[in-house]
Amino acid sequence: MRARRIVQHWLTLNGDGPLQLQLVRALRAAILRGELSPGQRLPSTRTLARELHISRTTSQHAYEQLLTEGYLEARQGSATRVASTVGPLPDASHEPALPSSRELSAYGRRLAEGPFGYPYRSFAEMDLARFELLYGLPDHRAFPLDAWRRALADAARHATPRALSYGEPEGNASLRRAIARHALSTRGVRCHPDQILVVAGVQQGLALIARLLLDSGDRVLLEEPGYLGARAVLASSGADLVPVPIDGQGMDIEAVPKRARARAKLVYVTPSHQFPTGEILSLSRRQMLLSWAAEHDAYIFEDDYDGELRYEGRPLESLHALDRQQCVIFAGTFSKTLFPSLRIGYIVLPSSLIDVARAAKWTSDWSCPNLEQVALTSFIESGDFARHLRRSRLRYASKRRVLLEELARALDGVPHSVGGSAAGLHVVLWLPKASPREIARIVARARALEVGVYPIAPYYLGEPRSGLLIGYGLLDEASLREAIRRLGRAILTR
Amino acid sequence: MRARRIVQHWLTLNGDGPLQLQLVRALRAAILRGELSPGQRLPSTRTLARELHISRTTSQHAYEQLLTEGYLEARQGSATRVASTVGPLPDASHEPALPSSRELSAYGRRLAEGPFGYPYRSFAEMDLARFELLYGLPDHRAFPLDAWRRALADAARHATPRALSYGEPEGNASLRRAIARHALSTRGVRCHPDQILVVAGVQQGLALIARLLLDSGDRVLLEEPGYLGARAVLASSGADLVPVPIDGQGMDIEAVPKRARARAKLVYVTPSHQFPTGEILSLSRRQMLLSWAAEHDAYIFEDDYDGELRYEGRPLESLHALDRQQCVIFAGTFSKTLFPSLRIGYIVLPSSLIDVARAAKWTSDWSCPNLEQVALTSFIESGDFARHLRRSRLRYASKRRVLLEELARALDGVPHSVGGSAAGLHVVLWLPKASPREIARIVARARALEVGVYPIAPYYLGEPRSGLLIGYGLLDEASLREAIRRLGRAILTR
Numbered sequence: 009m010r011a012r013r014i015v016q017h018w019l020t021l022n023g024d025g026p027l028q029l030q031l032v033r034a035l036r037a038a039i040l041r042g043e044l045s046p047g048q049r050l051p052s053t054r055t056l057a058r059e060l061h062i063s064r065t066t067s068q069h070a071y072e073q074l075l076t077e078g079y080l081e082a083r084q085g086s087a088t089r090v091a092s093t094v095g096p097l098p099d100a101s102h103e104p105a106l107p108s109s110r111e112l113s114a115y116g117r118r119l120a121e122g123p124f125g126y127p128y129r130s131f132a133e134m135d136l137a138r139f140e141l142l143y144g145l146p147d148h149r150a151f152p153l154d155a156w157r158r159a160l161a162d163a164a165r166h167a168t169p170r171a172l173s174y175g176e177p178e179g180n181a182s183l184r185r186a187i188a189r190h191a192l193s194t195r196g197v198r199c200h201p202d203q204i205l206v207v208a209g210v211q212q213g214l215a216l217i218a219r220l221l222l223d224s225g226d227r228v229l230l231e232e233p234g235y236l237g238a239r240a241v242l243a244s245s246g247a248d249l250v251p252v253p254i255d256g257q258g259m260d261i262e263a264v265p266k267r268a269r270a271r272a273k274l275v276y277v278t279p280s281h282q283f284p285t286g287e288i289l290s291l292s293r294r295q296m297l298l299s300w301a302a303e304h305d306a307y308i309f310e311d312d313y314d315g316e317l318r319y320e321g322r323p324l325e326s327l328h329a330l331d332r333q334q335c336v337i338f339a340g341t342f343s344k345t346l347f348p349s350l351r352i353g354y355i356v357l358p359s360s361l362i363d364v365a366r367a368a369k370w371t372s373d374w375s376c377p378n379l380e381q382v383a384l385t386s387f388i389e390s391g392d393f394a395r396h397l398r399r400s401r402l403r404y405a406s407k408r409r410v411l412l413e414e415l416a417r418a419l420d421g422v423p424h425s426v427g428g429s430a431a432g433l434h435v436v437l438w439l440p441k442a443s444p445r446e447i448a449r450i451v452a453r454a455r456a457l458e459v460g461v462y463p464i465a466p467y468y469l470g471e472p473r474s475g476l477l478i479g480y481g482l483l484d485e486a487s488l489r490e491a492i493r494r495l496g497r498a499i500l501t502r
Numbered sequence: 503m504r505a506r507r508i509v510q511h512w513l514t515l516n517g518d519g520p521l522q523l524q525l526v527r528a529l530r531a532a533i534l535r536g537e538l539s540p541g542q543r544l545p546s547t548r549t550l551a552r553e554l555h556i557s558r559t560t561s562q563h564a565y566e567q568l569l570t571e572g573y574l575e576a577r578q579g580s581a582t583r584v585a586s587t588v589g590p591l592p593d594a595s596h597e598p599a600l601p602s603s604r605e606l607s608a609y610g611r612r613l614a615e616g617p618f619g620y621p622y623r624s625f626a627e628m629d630l631a632r633f634e635l636l637y638g639l640p641d642h643r644a645f646p647l648d649a650w651r652r653a654l655a656d657a658a659r660h661a662t663p664r665a666l667s668y669g670e671p672e673g674n675a676s677l678r679r680a681i682a683r684h685a686l687s688t689r690g691v692r693c694h695p696d697q698i699l700v701v702a703g704v705q706q707g708l709a710l711i712a713r714l715l716l717d718s719g720d721r722v723l724l725e726e727p728g729y730l731g732a733r734a735v736l737a738s739s740g741a742d743l744v745p746v747p748i749d750g751q752g753m754d755i756e757a758v759p760k761r762a763r764a765r766a767k768l769v770y771v772t773p774s775h776q777f778p779t780g781e782i783l784s785l786s787r788r789q790m791l792l793s794w795a796a797e798h799d800a801y802i803f804e805d806d807y808d809g810e811l812r813y814e815g816r817p818l819e820s821l822h823a824l825d826r827q828q829c830v831i832f833a834g835t836f837s838k839t840l841f842p843s844l845r846i847g848y849i850v851l852p853s854s855l856i857d858v859a860r861a862a863k864w865t866s867d868w869s870c871p872n873l874e875q876v877a878l879t880s881f882i883e884s885g886d887f888a889r890h891l892r893r894s895r896l897r898y899a900s901k902r903r904v905l906l907e908e909l910a911r912a913l914d915g916v917p918h919s920v921g922g923s924a925a926g927l928h929v930v931l932w933l934p935k936a937s938p939r940e941i942a943r944i945v946a947r948a949r950a951l952e953v954g955v956y957p958i959a960p961y962y963l964g965e966p967r968s969g970l971l972i973g974y975g976l977l978d979e980a981s982l983r984e985a986i987r988r989l990g991r992a993i994l995t996r
């Protein structure tokens with residue numbers, strides 16, 4: 009019997025979740041794998057129920073759901089069939105690209121040809137090591153998920169029709185007020201909430217600004233070594249990238265020949281914890297940079313990605329706080345203080361850019377999702393955020409102490425120095441004597457010892473120095489100790 | 503006494519929320535208004551508690567929170583003071599723009615000069631009328647907020663470290679699988695999940711594609727009248743916009759002179775419910791468009807913004823389902839089926855564009871927020887989405903019946919026709935005899951009768967026809983009836 013065959017061959021309920029859902033899943037899968045074909049007649053709900061030893065109601069509800077979803081169709085008085093419009097999904101990862109003579113734009117070609125593949129799939133596809141020293145990720149254990157869940161649920165529970173509807177491109181007004189206060193109290197950034205544009209992280213902030221300011225061929229100064237997310241977006245805009253070397257005082261603009269820095273339209277800089285070296289831009293360099301920018305009509309993009317995390321001394325004033333010429337665009341993010349996949353950050357705009365940046369945000373994606381903005385606002389207002397920040401600082405400060413202690417112990421006798429430890433979530437272990445090949449071997453040996461650690465070389469446009477990035481966000485203190493001990497072994501082995 | 507003065511003058515607890523929070527808010531406000539100045543000494547927690555008749559613990563906790571937030575500072579053994587870095591926020595809406603000689607890019611100038619101001623603040627700043635017939639918004643009453651809240655809370659509760667970390671630019675893999683199934687079963691779009699890019703709504707989908715395909719001066723065909731969000735993003739890319747007239751069969755590409763459509767690189771079209779006229783692209787036009795695009799190496803952007811909502815007849819197959827040349831980019835969104843401020847949509851890419859579109863998404867904003875993607879996945883998988891869709895269709899179909907009935911009754915004797923009622927959330931009321939001035943007067947009279955209704959004119963690049971857009975998403979049936987009766991009066995009055 010036909011119906012029986014269908015049931016026997018194709019419908020295996022996998023025992024996971026309510027019966028109705030199991031049946032829906034099994035039928036969907038059979039259709040999508042092509043085992044049930046378009047137009048094929050299905051057993052009656054009664055037969056199905058009997059064969060599968062489930063109740064008639066269950067089989068009826070399952071059919072109804074699949075009718076609604078469009079997998080099945082039923083004409084009055086006749087049997088239920090697989091819808092004529094559905095059929096197997098393509099099973100190749102995707103159909104072979106037809107030789108396309110359709111052309112990409114100049115931007116599209118730069119993206120397609122550029123070396124932008126490196127980081128953008130890394131996190132999802134990476135095999136994290138047992139002792140993972142990946143930089144750039146905060147400690148998920150520290151994050152008060154319960155409080156966040158409550159804030160989210162409250163935002164949904166009290167959602168007004170307007171809150172569900174299209175929102176302001178510049179971001180929710182209460183969130184912008186909360187951010188203005190936060191930026192003032194933690195970073196000395198004094199701005200009116202109207203100057204704030206809520207964006208999907210620093211990444212979107214820089215992407216919007218780059219597009220608003222840069223034509224292909226325009227000159228941009230950026231740190232060397234520097235952040236790949238920034239480099240990729242600037243390079244894809246077709247800008248002429250001028251690397252500015254980093255020393256112990258941060259970016260040294262005077263080290264670039266005058267001619268090479270003339271007519272730069274934008275400077276990208278991470279003053280509070282240079283990425284990746286971790287150096288802090290000194291006060292005199294800050295002043296130098298500001299007066300240079302004012303004189304040359306350049307904008308400065310101040311990427312303050314982890315400025316809230318500082319362990320030694322008082323934080324220096326942000327460039328924005330020192331700026332008297334409205335040339336600084338300040339960017340902050342909740343990726344490091346809360347969690348990266350939240351995708352909420354902000355930029356503080358000079359008044360001349362407010363309207364046009366809002367228009368750019370609107371045409372780009374209309375606005376950031378609203379319920380998350382509402383949740384974030386109450387998370388800040390309630391003091392949960394401040395409490396979390398305080399605890400995080402203590403937690404990271406203590407991990408950092410462990411890290412520095414263990415590094416000193418593990419590398420006794422090895423020529424090395426540790427940079428960038430005054431702030432942020434990672435340090436650089438400089439190994440001046442190690443060749444690039446040795447660095448690669450150390451990384452591989454560490455991996456064999458279940459330690460994930462990464463060379464600093466990819467962050468250089470030019471000749472790299474030898475060093476390793478060590479992130480201490482992810483691991484707890486005990487694992488961090490063990491990780492560094494093992495890393496020490498990887499370095500000492502020859 | 504100093505402390506007393508501070509307390510008496512500046513600290514009014516407003517009785518809203520826990521005492522500690524009231525005190526924190528009052529102190530923050532006094533600092534941000536400049537009533538307490540940087541470096542100023544504060545009363546001791548003991549004095550404060552006494553003066554305000556609150557417990558010492560409350561005042562201590564409030565000071566601690568403000569210390570953490572950076573508003574206050576305390577050195578060992580000395581009094582608590584207002585932090586030297588904080589002070590009043592600027593109180594002008596923003597500082598006067600300094601005459602800036604810094605230049606915008608060509609894109610920036612187009613955005614700054616373009617007529618893109620029209621819709622992008624509308625929803626937030628609009629005074630909604632009591633009987634609001636604004637188009638483009640779904641019925642918030644229909645939305646199962648409780649189920650959504652649970653899905654969100656579950657996503658947060660079960661969040662893994664990886665789920666909190668940076669995600670895949672192309673979107674969460676399980677969501678892409680769920681979307682591939684949804685697009686197949688509801689719209690006949692057959693694709694592999696790898697072809698799907700999760701984006702922040704159709705708006706971002708089109709913005710990314712426009713940027714990947716169009717250089718300034720490149721030719722784009724778009725519907726006339728047409729959607730402003732699309733027109734704005736295409737115009738800001740510097741493309742040469744060629745309007746294609748709409749008739750009862752939708753976009754008529756043959757009505758454009760051959761020379762004007764030669765060398766077009768992209769066609770923007772809303773086949774399932776043309777925005778704003780609501781016409782449905784006929785099958786022969788679909789085939790004509792596809793073969794034209796294949797012949798001319800053009801891409802087609804199929805904006806299927808409300809394709810799940812169809813009330814008459816069976817939906818025509820999507821362009822994507824008919825495409826044999828991989829020239830269609832299909833775009834769907836959850837803005838109409840769930841709610842707009844969710845900002846989740848998707849595009850289905852020809853294989854040649856997968857990698858480059860993913861790179862564009864990554865450099866633009868890294869990825870969409872992840873917990874919402876997880877919540878949406880379980881919302882779809884559980885059947886909640888299908889159930890909601892079924893109920894929504896019934897609800898809108900019934901409202902639509904009411905709307906058409908009432909329009910016929912209210913406009914008896916007035917020359918008119920109603921377009922675009924077979925699908926979607928709005929219709930067009932064509933009033934062929936009304937001049938633009940009369941339309942404006944009708945809109946104003948309707949407003950005076952507390953009815954919000956909108957002319958179709960702004961959606962034309964060229965000479966507009968006379969008509970009104972009537973959205974039936976927002977109102978319930980009784981209000982909809984009343985709204986149309988009043989609108990009838992506004993039209994009949996001379």
Ligand SMILES: Cc1ncc(COP(=O)(O)O)c(C=O)c1O
Nearest residue numbers: 144209210211235283313341343
């Ligand atoms: C220097 C720097 N800027 C910005 C970011 C990313 O910020 P967001 O997640 O806000 O886009 C990172 C992330 O690692 C970073 O290292």
Ligand SMILES: Cc1ncc(COP(=O)(O)O)c(C=O)c1O
Nearest residue numbers: 638703704705729777807835837
């Ligand atoms: C024709 C059309 N396309 C797209 C959209 C917007 O879609 P999304 O919210 O997904 O960006 C709208 C919204 O009103 C629309 O009318």
